[in-house]
Amino acid sequence: MNAFTIKDLENLSGIKAHTIRIWEQRYNFLKPQRTETNIRYYSTDELKSILNIALLNKYGYKISHIDKMHPGEIRDRILTIGNAQAQQERIVNELIQHMVDMNIEDFEAVLDTYITARGVDKTITQVIFPFLEKIGILWMTNHINPAQEHLVTNIIRQKLIVGIEGAFSHVRINKTVLLFMPEGEHHEIGLLFTYYLLKSKGVNVLYMGANLPLKDVEFVANLKQPDFLYTHLTSVAANFNFERFLTNYHNRCGSHKLVVSGLLTQQYKKKVPESVTFKLSLPAVMEFIAALA
Template sequence: MTLRIRTIARLTGIREATLRAWERRYGFPRPHRNESNYRVYTRDEVENIRRVAKLIEEGLAVSEAIAQVQSTPVGELPVREQLEERFWSAVMVLDGDEADRVLGEAQASMEVEPYVDTLLMPLLREMGQRLDIAREHLASALIRQRLRALLLAGDSRPDGPRVVLACPERDTHEGGLLALGLHLKRKGWRVTLLGADTPAEALHAACQQVRPELVALSCVRKREAEELRQVLQAAVEACAPALVVVGGPGAREHLKTLFSVGAQYAETTEELVALWQQARGALNRT
């Protein structure tokens, strides 16, 4: 599959005129010409352009970035970087089968937690900046499928603490929530995953049924402080008396608002568990 220069420019952020100038000055990239004499780019060429764009963002001059990419083919990169480049390359041309194949190869060669923390989650965080909507949907769906399968395959202790995981209403990015559930399950927690776009009424029903000790909410969607206050206030009331811990970039911007409604904030699984232990210790002392 090949792509036209207009598509390459849109996906990489490199203007068509710039790509043509690089071709004249540096001999990079080297597109083919189709029957209509339009420039078309192969998957490997698309990936090399993306690598150059990334190096420029990191501060390299154009000539240095192009030289580095030309001197280090994808096959000579460290294994994890090769997998990342192959994944992005497949997604760029909307080859879902190849992208999923790459994720499968990575899973077979890595332990579960490094696979999640050093490959899947960084890919998920980067795609909003790298991809258009169609490609982001394709890529995020593949990664969420992997995370969900890992979560369902894990065992938890039958007497472990219970946690309910959800994204608040109108928040649909559940990748981080799935990774959190996986980590907690591997620590022995019993996980009830409600997932994306969960209204307060659903949180209340779930808490009434399973009586969790902790409710973790992932807020990725950006909201104004007042909107977030209303959403979290409803969630805290719906989940009482369980501790509510919130994470994600949508909450990080409004910590004062978050604390004002009685919720806590955590960046990592370890911080979340520590907050639960503190709350449990305080309750036992009381």
């Protein structure tokens, strides 16, 4: 069974930790256990419960009324919410629940159903990326089993590759972006999503993949002279030093502009070399891609 912290619940549900604590005191749907050092932790069932309750609460149901509902009624009420954004959030929550339960067939079935109804493009932007944004924090904190991560990311990787292969733009942008991930970074999903976004806008992409020595990146960059190099950092090996990587990049490849996105950029507080730019959110990434035109 997975054990989740109150911070995990906050990140996944959007409900602030202090609100979760108040709900615990006043209502019955959350009963965390505690470690020997008196730190709260929550079960898989409690995670699934808070996801559903937070969704109902966000779209108009009072928490005191939700507390009186049985789980089946909560699920039924969620299905009746007509708001399109709410339904997208419901799908994302279902993916999270199937992941923590390791119901991989159901996980893929949810994606396939959405693809059939909305197409690969909308599935990537409306469901897959919001799912990755929510779940990325669990990958960083090791609060899910690596087996869960591998099974889920391989499915998503397949869907993204299908989307990339089918991506087409009638407009061709005369810009080239080289995509890579440094040594120690194996989480390819975020970079594949960027590949999809760039290709769908008509940008030429050179995709080098994951876990690359900087000398290989330098060789291709000098040979192909892309307009930008781009990397996405989600969760790297323990011996990876972000500051050292940025310094080495600037020293070896400083003539090439590097754009960095991903969770690690949000935690980096030191000075960034002149040749490097951080994109701290999806809107920032989208603005960068739009500015290439």
